[in-house]
Amino acid sequence: MSPKDAVDEQAEQADLAVAADLPPDAGGPSSGADSAPPDASATEEADGAAFARLYGEPVLKLPNDLYIPPDALEVILEAFEGPLDLLLYLIRKQNFNILDIPMAQVTLQYLSYVEEIRKTNLELAAEYLLMAAMLIEIKSRMLLPQRQHDLDVEAEDPRAELVRRLLEYEQIKLAAYELNTLPQVGRDFVRTQIFIEQSLVPTWPDVEVVDLQDAWRMLMKRATLKQHHKITREELSVREHMTSILRKLQSSRFIEFTELFNPESPPPVVVVNFVAMLELAKETLIEITQAEPFAPIYVRLAYSPA
Known part of the structure; x- marks a missing residue:
């Protein structure tokens, strides 16, 4: 007899003993001659009325504290989306x-x-x-x-x-x-990750003289873009320049127009000096004369009768 058959025979003996309300060893061959044989019909009736078998014993009724969810045995054959x-x-x-x-x-x-x-x-x-x-x-x-009107019109x-x-x-x-048939990441294939071991010894690139020249040119080009021009305010008085022109004209009879301006003076001073001369001419304090076209221009004090 194989081990599997022996286990099955012991299980059957235990079932018969439970059905007859006897100890498990009472139905075995070593129980003695006074033991009564189990009732086969009672065992078949118990098996037919049992819901299940627990440790070889038939379960005839469900426990009072047993809870089975309503959807525990639900089987959905077709699933529709709407x-x-x-x-x-x-x-x-x-x-x-x-x-x-x-x-x-x-x-x-x-x-x-x-x-x-x-x-x-x-x-x-x-x-x-x-x-x-x-x-x-x-x-x-x-x-x-359909009405007659509906029959005429389709x-x-x-x-x-x-x-x-x-x-x-x-x-x-x-x-x-x-x-959905297209390949998707994580469902149809996985992206591989490859580890590349890099060398621990650093390798420095070779730098030529031309590279240094180009770097210097770029540096100078950036420096020119950040130049600052500071504008200062210089206070110039038209009245002071008018007084200066009159003093120069008092010492001479005629003065050439260009001699009233200092060529080394900055442009703002030249402009204010020219405006002062125009103010003097407007107030008829000086006279601006020219002998002929393209001739030198002269400036003198205005003639005032005694």
Whole structure:
């Protein structure tokens, strides 16, 4: 006898002993001649009424403190992403023409599925019930008799809007499926990371004289871009220059125009000196004369009669 058969035989003996309310060793071959054989019919009845077997003993009733969640044994065979997905599944499964949907058959199958959802999850069934109402409305519009005016004018098919939504949803679903087939990082492949050991001895690049010259030129170019020009304010008085011109003219009869200006003076001084001469001419204190065109210009004090 193999070890597995021996274990099975001991388990059967223990089960029979429990069913007969005897010690586990009472039913074995070493129990003696006075031991009564177990009742086989009682064991079969206990096994048939038991929910399960725990340590070889049949469990005839569930414990009072045992809690089984409502969704513990729930099995979902088909998972749909919405009412359109379910409706498209029913149409494609039975090879219906999507442009000519048999509303009666599709609606009955749809309502049977919604009824199963409503028993377990009422919140999820609300969205499906809205689509069911739409299907019933379309079917009722198809059953209504058409008037004579509607017969003359070609009426729109009540299923047209539903067909359009189904075709658009199918296109989006196929596009999503094609995108899902593309390789994705972490799902289809993993990016590899390679460790490259670098040398610990530093290698310095060779620097030529031309490189130093270029670096110096760039440094000087940057320095010229940051030059500062400080503007100072110099106070100049027109009256003082007018007095200076009159003093020069008092010592001589005529003075050439260029002699009244110092060529080494800065431009602001020359400008103020010229403005002072114009003020004197305006006040008729000096006279500016020229003998002929392109001749030298002379300046003298204005003649005043005694």
